[in-house]
Amino acid sequence: MDGLLRTLQGDASSQSAVIVGQLRLPRILLAAVMGATLGMSGAAMQGLFRNPLADPSLIGVTAGASLGAALVIVMGSTALQGYVGLTLVSVGAFIGGVIAVLFVYRLASSGNGTSVATMLLAGIAITALAGALGSLLEFFADNEMLRRISLWKMGGLDGANYPRLFVASTVTAAVLIALPRYASALNALLLGESEARHLGIDVDRVKIALIIWVAIGVGTSVAMVGTIAFVGLVVPHIVRMLIGPNHISLLPASALAGAILLLIADTLSRTLIAPTELPVGIITAIIGVPFFISLLRNRHHYGMQG
Amino acid sequence: MSLLSLQNLSTAPWGATLLENINFDLDAGRILGVVGPNGAGKTSLLNTLVGDISLQHGSLQLAGKPLKNWPRRELARNMAYLPQLSLLNFPYTVEEVILLGRSPHDTGSVVDREVMEEVLQLTDTAQLRGRLYTKLSGGEKQRVQLARIFAQIWQADSLQGKLLLLDEPTAALDIQHQQSTAAAIRNLADRGCAIVVVIHDFNAVSALADDVIVLDKGRQVAHGIPRDVFTEELFKCTFNADVVIGTHPYRDQPQIIPR
Numbered sequence: 403m404d405g406l407l408r409t410l411q412g413d414a415s416s417q418s419a420v421i422v423g424q425l426r427l428p429r430i431l432l433a434a435v436m437g438a439t440l441g442m443s444g445a446a447m448q449g450l451f452r453n454p455l456a457d458p459s460l461i462g463v464t465a466g467a468s469l470g471a472a473l474v475i476v477m478g479s480t481a482l483q484g485y486v487g488l489t490l491v492s493v494g495a496f497i498g499g500v501i502a503v504l505f506v507y508r509l510a511s512s513g514n515g516t517s518v519a520t521m522l523l524a525g526i527a528i529t530a531l532a533g534a535l536g537s538l539l540e541f542f543a544d545n546e547m548l549r550r551i552s553l554w555k556m557g558g559l560d561g562a563n564y565p566r567l568f569v570a571s572t573v574t575a576a577v578l579i580a581l582p583r584y585a586s587a588l589n590a591l592l593l594g595e596s597e598a599r600h601l602g603i604d605v606d607r608v609k610i611a612l613i614i615w616v617a618i619g620v621g622t623s624v625a626m627v628g629t630i631a632f633v634g635l636v637v638p639h640i641v642r643m644l645i646g647p648n649h650i651s652l653l654p655a656s657a658l659a660g661a662i663l664l665l666i667a668d669t670l671s672r673t674l675i676a677p678t679e680l681p682v683g684i685i686t687a688i689i690g691v692p693f694f695i696s697l698l699r700n701r702h703h704y705g706m707q708g
Numbered sequence: 709m710s711l712l713s714l715q716n717l718s719t720a721p722w723g724a725t726l727l728e729n730i731n732f733d734l735d736a737g738r739i740l741g742v743v744g745p746n747g748a749g750k751t752s753l754l755n756t757l758v759g760d761i762s763l764q765h766g767s768l769q770l771a772g773k774p775l776k777n778w779p780r781r782e783l784a785r786n787m788a789y790l791p792q793l794s795l796l797n798f799p800y801t802v803e804e805v806i807l808l809g810r811s812p813h814d815t816g817s818v819v820d821r822e823v824m825e826e827v828l829q830l831t832d833t834a835q836l837r838g839r840l841y842t843k844l845s846g847g848e849k850q851r852v853q854l855a856r857i858f859a860q861i862w863q864a865d866s867l868q869g870k871l872l873l874l875d876e877p878t879a880a881l882d883i884q885h886q887q888s889t890a891a892a893i894r895n896l897a898d899r900g901c902a903i904v905v906v907i908h909d910f911n912a913v914s915a916l917a918d919d920v921i922v923l924d925k926g927r928q929v930a931h932g933i934p935r936d937v938f939t940e941e942l943f944k945c946t947f948n949a950d951v952v953i954g955t956h957p958y959r960d961q962p963q964i965i966p967r
Contacts, residue, residue, distance in 0.1 A: 452795065460942035550861050594795040600758055602784030602862065647798040 409450050429562035433668040433682075434626050435574040436559075440609055440621040441660020444634030445652050446642070448582050449588035450612050451518055454642065455698075457635040458620040460525045462502035463469040465532035470498020472551045473537045491554065492566075492625035499621035502528050512648040518609075520643055530646065554628050556681030557702075561627075568669035582609055584660065585649035594645065630683050632690025633660050639697055663689075672687050709772050711736045711805045711902045712757070712871055716766035719756050726752045726761070727926045736868050739893065739903045741917030741934070743910065748923040750906045751792065754873045757904060757957050758789040766893060771869060773894075784812035788860040789873040799840045802852050809859035823862045830892045831855040832885065836842055846880040854889065861901065868900035870945075875906045890916050910938065910964040915956075922946060 422544035435644045440458070446455045459465065503624030506528050540548055587608045590598040623630070638656045643653055667685040674680055710733035717730040727749050732863050734740050739881055755761045756768070768775045772789065778786075788809070796805065798840045806827060810820040829836040831851045836844065841852060854877055861870040878886045888904070893916060897903055907913050913920055914934040922930040922937060924946045930937045943964070954963040 495801065578818070586811055590808055592796060592798045592800070594791075595803075595810060596760060596789075596791065597795075599760070600784060600787075600789045601808070602781035604780060641797075646804070647800055648804060 414578040425562070428564050428567045429559050429668065430665065432562040432570055432626065433559050433664045435567070435570050436630070437633060437660040437662070437664025438621045438632040438657040439570075439574045439577050439623050439660070440630065441637040441656040441658070442581050442640075442653050442662070443619045444577060444614045444660070445638035445649065446584070446588065446612050446616055447634070447654035448638050449649055449652075450609065451522060451589055452592055452594070454639060456522075457636070458616055458634075459529070459629075459634070460522055461616070462506045462532065463526045463617050463620045464497040464624055464629050465529040465536075466502020467499035467621055468497040468555055468629060469532040469539075470501075471554050471625075472536050472543075473498070473627075474596075475545050475550050475554070476547050484604045496621045496625040498532075499624055500617050502532060503613060503621075505699045507610075514707035529533040538621050545656055553681065556628060556683045558671070558678055558679070558681045558683070559627050566626055570622060572617060573622040577615055578654075581612070582613045582650075582653045584612055585653055588649040588653075589647075628681070628683060630664065631687040633664055634696065636690045636694055636697075637663055638693070643697075654688075710734060711771055711869060712764065713769045714902070717763060717768055718765040719752065719761050720762045720764045725922075725926055727756060730928050732919075732921055732931055734871075734902050734904065736900050736902050737897050737918060738898050738918045739905060741820070741913035741920040742904060742906045742923065743913055743920060745910070747925075749926040750923055751875055752907060752926070753923065754789065754875050754904065754957055757871075758787065759783070768963045770871065778951075783891060784860065786861065786869060787871045787873070790853055790857045790875060790877055791878070792875045794849060795857065797842060799842050801835045802839050802841055802844070805841050805852055806833075806855045806859050809870035811857035812860065820859075822864075823859050827855040827858040827862060830858060830895065832888050833885065835946040843872075846953075847882060847885060850877070850880045851889070852891055853890075858892075862931075866900050867896055870901045872896065872903045872905075874903065876908065877905060878907065878912065886912070911961075914938065914961045914963070915959075934959070935962050938964060 416439070434526045443458045444456075446461065447458050448454050450456075451460070471491050471494050474491045478490060506521055506524045509524035510517050530533045540551060544552065553675070583639075583689050587598065587603050590603050591608070593601075595605050620634070638652065641652060641655045645655055664682070664686070667689065668682050671680040671682040671685045674685075712734040714730050714732055717727060718725065719727045730753065732740070732925075742753060752761060756763070757775075758768050762776075768777065770783075775783070800808075803824065806824050809818055811825065813820070827838060831854050833848070833851050833855050834851065835846055841849065844852065853906065854874075857872065857874075861867065861960045872893075874893070879890050881889060890912065893903060893905065905917065907916070917934060919932065920930075920934050921928060922936050922942065929946055930942060938953055940951060940953055952965045952966045952967050954965055955961065958964050
């Protein structure tokens with residue numbers, strides 16, 4: 403705290419100020435912006451799929467990104483170390499995630515538009531395919547690569563620095579501005595796709611826009627901090643229990659709650675068994691899964707069906 | 709000029725013909741009942757009228773303008789569709805569901821809430837207003853959806869030029885609400901709204917509809933006032949049913965009674 407104050411006062415000379423300014427601050431901010439993106443993307447996906455149990459990973463983005471990252475780690479071999487290696491892995495993850503989403507989207511689209519149900523199934527198929535290809539890569543990988551792949555998959559914010567924070571913040575700002583513009587359309591979509599169309603909404607355009615923004619947002623988050631489980635699933639779910647399903651308030655509230663949850667999870671991951679760090683994806687899953695199961699079992703108490 | 713005009717309308721969205729050579733006009737303030745055996749194309753006709761199924765042949769005009777030339781939101785302010793089945797499984801309140809019907813409008817929340825009050829009264833849903841939609845019974849859900857549809861085309865002075873498409877609006881309702889819903893539909897027609905309604909109960913059709921159209925295997929087999937259309941022969945040929953046609957004891961309406 404003392405270090406943070408000194409940093410903010412421009413006194414960057416002391417050791418603690420360096421730690422706060424160069425390590426802690428970008429890390430905290432990175433956790434917050436990526437949590438916000440995941441939370442809002444999750445809320446948008448649940449609205450689009452009309453399913454409160456949907457998750458951004460359903461459209462293949464997480465699996466595709468994991469494969470992209472694994473591919474870079476294995477192909478790049480040990481030549482890719484340090485900062486450049488980390489950045490290349492991130493680029494690979496982002497490209498992998500976006501390609502997977504495009505695949506899923508193409509599979510679910512026909513002359514009559516895009517079927518959300520088909521997209522869910524296509525997402526499962528692409529996730530399985532990406533998982534199999536990833537396993538194939540791991541089969542041929544050496545021990546060092548395996549460890550890097552598996553650490554990357556667990557997710558973590560330990561790579562935080564200002565260039566990463568800059569990229570993440572830019573994408574998050576864009577997502578946080580873009581998605582709420584579709585709040586009314588998402589509200590109408592909960593009635594059903596035809597019903598939304600009958601209310602004068604260009605459903606196909608809305609679907610494409612939502613998928614693109616979620617792919618960019620979640621793709622970036624997987625690229626920056628690895629796969630972080632359950633934030634996109636649990637956060638909108640909790641927020642909906644508290645304030646109802648109206649997306650005009652649900653989207654921003656999910657962003658806020660996502661930021662808070664990921665901050666807490668990252669703090670725990672740093673402090674629980676300090677000085678060793680736990681991957682943050684493990685923390686979010688350990689917090690998220692029991693919570694999620696209790697939601698599943700009690701969903702009728704707050705009017706949720708299906 | 710008729711509000712709704714169909715000429716030689718045919719559709720075949722998935723290859724096989726669904727509707728063939730449908731012709732009718734519907735004026736403002738009139739109620740058209742659509743009847744026919746299961747699979748005759750009643751819901752397909754509504755889906756075509758709302759624009760979900762595109763035409764293969766013929767023309768479909770709303771207020772003299774081909775349906776596909778209408779801008780989306782303007783069309784949504786003038787035409788609303790009540791489907792048989794609602795998919796909504798998120799815990800909106802009843803008020804929120806009804807206000808979704810106002811989404812094509814830019815009338816502001818004060819007007820929207822006034823509209824909501826009127827349709828809550830019309831559909832007898834005022835006592836449900838704060839409840840969660842997902843916790844309502846089937847019949848209550850249907851009335852709330854009806855209120856949403858009413859809100860979508862509502863304007864204070866007149867409903868001239870508006871079109872409602874209703875698929876089985878009374879199917880899940882008890883007898884009290886069947887009657888109050890029929891009265892509400894008639895009320896909207898009296899304000900100038902044109903209504904196309906699919907109902908399976910022939911006596912309900914003859915009580916409610918000004919005109920009736922009979923579909924069988926995608927073809928239009930009869931069109932006219934209920935008194936002319938409902939004949940024992942029609943029921944034998946189209947529905948394969950043996951009925952007696954009587955008259956309502958107090959009103960000049962045909963009553964269809966199984967023999």
